[in-house]
Amino acid sequence: MKRSVKLFGFFLLLSALVFLLNCCNSSTPKNTPEKHIVEIVQMKFQPEVLHVNEGDTVVFINKDLFVHDVTEELHKSWTSKPIASGSSWKMVATQSVDYFCSIHVVMKGKIIVNKVPGK
Amino acid sequence: MKISKTFTNTFSAVFAAAIMLSATSVFAQTNPKLSDPEVASVAVAANQIDIDYSKIAKEKSKNADVLQFATTMATDHAAVLAKATALVKKLGVTPKDNAVSQKLYADAEKTKKDLRAKSGKAFDKAYIDNEVAYHKAVISAVETLLIPETENAELKKLLQDILPALKSHLAHAEMVQKAFNSK
Numbered sequence: 602m603k604r605s606v607k608l609f610g611f612f613l614l615l616s617a618l619v620f621l622l623n624c625c626n627s628s629t630p631k632n633t634p635e636k637h638i639v640e641i642v643q644m645k646f647q648p649e650v651l652h653v654n655e656g657d658t659v660v661f662i663n664k665d666l667f668v669h670d671v672t673e674e675l676h677k678s679w680t681s682k683p684i685a686s687g688s689s690w691k692m693v694a695t696q697s698v699d700y701f702c703s704i705h706v707v708m709k710g711k712i713i714v715n716k717v718p719g720k
Numbered sequence: 721m722k723i724s725k726t727f728t729n730t731f732s733a734v735f736a737a738a739i740m741l742s743a744t745s746v747f748a749q750t751n752p753k754l755s756d757p758e759v760a761s762v763a764v765a766a767n768q769i770d771i772d773y774s775k776i777a778k779e780k781s782k783n784a785d786v787l788q789f790a791t792t793m794a795t796d797h798a799a800v801l802a803k804a805t806a807l808v809k810k811l812g813v814t815p816k817d818n819a820v821s822q823k824l825y826a827d828a829e830k831t832k833k834d835l836r837a838k839s840g841k842a843f844d845k846a847y848i849d850n851e852v853a854y855h856k857a858v859i860s861a862v863e864t865l866l867i868p869e870t871e872n873a874e875l876k877k878l879l880q881d882i883l884p885a886l887k888s889h890l891a892h893a894e895m896v897q898k899a900f901n902s903k
Contacts, residue, residue, distance in 0.1 A: 667799055667885060686799075705889075705892060708888065709896065
């Protein structure tokens with residue numbers, strides 16, 4: 602009898618734990634925006650190609666000796682403006698883009714945005 | 721073309737001298753060819769010379785690509801100079817004038833005179849051709865002469881750190897040069 606009570610208690614505890622875990626999971630949507638880092642170092646964007654979800658934030662950190670910028674390449678439709686050595690700049694990724702440094706035009710990078718349903 | 725040739729000749733002469741000195745020092749078992757203060761002086765000269773060229777380009781050119789390139793050269797080489805100046809100050813090293821830096825300055829004077837004598841598209845082409853040749857020569861000098869000659873680890877690291885920028889400058893200059901040649 603005592604043993605079955607113990608067993609029942611154990612299952613009750615386990616159920617409560619599973620319930621709690623489910624609660625926590627459901628309160629955190631799977632498409633929560635994430636933060637990604639692109640380092641600017643030795644005249645390169647690293648990583649050069651970055652895959653993100655729509656709405657994610659991309660932070661560019663200039664760890665180089667020189668001033669750089671991040672500029673949309675095809676039409677120059679947006680730019681970070683100069684990012685000094687040791688500084689950073691962030692953007693929210695809404696669509697895939699080819700970008701470059703307009704100061705050092707051979708420095709290029711790409712952000713590929715995966716569209717999130719319902720956004 | 722004449723200007724590019726001058727630079728090729730300058731660095732050929734510098735390397736020939738360096739090789740001769742190297743051979744001499746190896747046989748004599750003496751000190752390295754260039755001391756750290758001399759390496760610092762050559763690095764300062766190489767940066768200052770390209771800043772001087774960019775000033776001429778800003779005065780004479782009306783081409784947007786040339787002007788943008790010249791601005792980048794002025795900004796980046798000034799940044800290198802500032803880093804180098806701060807480092808030699810920290811290390812207590814005083815850049816020491818030497819045969820290599822003197823030859824660089826002397827040849828740069830000739831090149832500046834040639835550039836100033838040109839105008840319009842002829843100037844733009846001469847400036848970019850010279851930048852391509854100059855960066856090739858400087859990259860080679862940094863890789864095969866300055867870095868191996870440098871004893872201080874921090875000075876060596878600074879030279880290694882500026883190589884990617886020099887290579888990016890060369891690729892940028894070649895891009896502008898290619899656009900000129902295809903027109």
